[in-house]
Amino acid sequence: MAKEDPDNELGHFSLGKACLDAGMPKDAIAPLARAIELKATLSKAYQLLGEAHDRAGQRAKAIDVLTRGVKIADAQGDRMPRDAMAKMLRDWGAPVPEFKSASAGGSTAGDTGSVSATGFHCTRCGRPTGQLAKPPFKGEIGSKIYDHICQSCWREWIGMGTKVINELGLVLSTQSGQQAYDQYMLEFLQLE
Numbered sequence: 001m002a003k004e005d006p007d008n009e010l011g012h013f014s015l016g017k018a019c020l021d022a023g024m025p026k027d028a029i030a031p032l033a034r035a036i037e038l039k040a041t042l043s044k045a046y047q048l049l050g051e052a053h054d055r056a057g058q059r060a061k062a063i064d065v066l067t068r069g070v071k072i073a074d075a076q077g078d079r080m081p082r083d084a085m086a087k088m089l090r091d092w093g094a095p096v097p098e099f100k101s102a103s104a105g106g107s108t109a110g111d112t113g114s115v116s117a118t119g120f121h122c123t124r125c126g127r128p129t130g131q132l133a134k135p136p137f138k139g140e141i142g143s144k145i146y147d148h149i150c151q152s153c154w155r156e157w158i159g160m161g162t163k164v165i166n167e168l169g170l171v172l173s174t175q176s177g178q179q180a181y182d183q184y185m186l187e188f189l190q191l192e
């Protein structure tokens with residue numbers, strides 16, 4: 001996908017994440033950096049790029065990326081990646097940028113996210129509101145999405161999913177097409 005559709009950040013992001021998961025942090029750096037070039041607000045990509053730099057022995061670059069990433073995630077209200085990046089910086093003894101989007105509960109940097117009265121919070125963006133009215137489809141994956149993903153993240157995926165289908169020419173009536181689609185969806189929603 002990174003090759004076929006070089007302007008789609010998801011292909012580069014997924015490639016970088018796969019390299020990182022496979023224990024190849026050096027190979028993860030270029031695709032993750034490209035994903036950020038294409039979409040500067042992709043806060044999770046900063047988190048993974050920072051991790052890749054660090055694991056490749058480039059701590060200074062990691063700090064630089066994460067410092068930018070914390071600010072971007074904070075500005076967007078992406079609390080999960082923001083807090084994960086802030087934690088890495090703190091663990092390394094690096095300065096952590098101050099959060100501007102103070103959360104309702106007056107949370108501190110060490111807070112892992114508040115929980116709404118219903119107990120829902122989106123595991124992708126960290127928002128404690130906006131649960132879907134019902135699972136988007138039947139089955140295990142549908143209920144997982146209902147339990148963990150907010151409406152706005154779900155809408156983001158609908159847009160991206162359409163692109164993925166078109167660009168990869170996926171045929172959802174086939175098992176392999178459906179599997180590939182689910183794989184991209186879970187990766188995009190960070191539900192793996």
Ligand SMILES: [Zn+2]
Pocket residue numbers: 122123124125126127149150151152153154
């Ligand atoms: Zn969300």
